[in-house]
Amino acid sequence: MKKIRIGTRQSPLALWQANKVSDLLTQKGCETEIVPISSEGDLNLKQPIYSLGFTGVFTKSLDIALLNDKIDIAVHSLKDVPTVLPEGLVLAAYPERANAADILVYKSEKIFEKEVRTIATGSLRRRAFWLNQYPNDQLVDLRGNVQLRLQKLLDNDWDGAIFALAGLDRAEILEELTAKKLHYKVIDWMISAPSQGILGVVTRENYELPNINNTECELKATVERQFLNILEGGCTAPIGALVSTVGEEQYHFHGAILSLDGQQKLEVEEHFTKQDFQNFGRKMAEKCKILGAEKMIEQIKTQLKKS
Ligand SMILES: NCc1[nH]cc(CCC(=O)O)c1CC(=O)O
Secondary structure, three states, X not given: OOOEEEEEOOOHHHHHHHHHHHXXXXXXXXXXXXXXXOOHHHHOOOXXXXXXXXXXXXXXXXXXXXXXXXXOEEEEEHHHOOOOOOOOEEEEEOOOEOOOOEEEEEOOHHHHHOOOOEEEOOOHHHHHHHHHHOOOOEEEOOOOOHHHHHHHHHHOOOOEEEEEHHHHHHOOOHHHOHHHOOEXXXXXXXXXXXXXXXXXXXXEOOOOOOOOOOHHHHHHHHHHHHHHHHHHOOOOOXXXXXXXXEEOOEEEEEEEEEOOOOOOEEEEEEEEEXXXXXXXXXXHHHHHHHOOHHHHHHHHHHHHHHO
């Protein structure tokens, strides 16, 4: 059998993820080769992500490598993968999900007593959720891979920054925080990004990938991404969605859309069973629309165009 060429971004987190998929394929008896490729989202760190002008800032160069047959599969953090893939490419496997939570990394326990905090994040969703909870806080933009972002937190006079627990865990940085005199806490009231923590493997449509899929992850990803796809319709909006397992073939959905300033929040929450998962993301998105989500999206689009 031919070697499977695994395309990945070059950040330590991306390489960890690619190696994870490589191990799974090796266990299936395949030979693999890691092919690092740089992405627009990694090269351009000056502009906020949403202002780069297209979705897929982290995935585009890997999509092109796939379509040009330079690689056989691309490994991504699924939350970076747009809900609609380029013609000819498909999501072929969802191998695992790490903890989906967002965490606050901070410098001092006094942060919780302050009246006004300065919090760094590059994510519209994290910013909006944070402002919803702490309307007086200052939010500053923060870009770069997780190592770079941690360094920027240390170099600046900010109180804290928000990260995906999965990212710090996989890049093996959680253990390093104490040595850097940093603390962290799960932000349990923040709804994570659709498919946060899930690994996604993209291939060409006709490519035969050995089975490394995890059907539980696929179910969760499908529901969360369907919710996102139907609500956002091609814009970048503060949207959270998380499916949790509550029993055998029993799940809980929690989703929300917020205004950019965090002042408005539409939240939906419901249980469902495996039998109903195919259309459940859509059902929850329609429920948000009835509550007024479309008007919020229009406002967000207008505000983002102006900024
Ligand atoms: N946009 C960057 C990105 N893409 C995926 C992760 C973390 C891993 C994951 O959520 O799967 C991160 C870092 C972060 O959000 O702090």
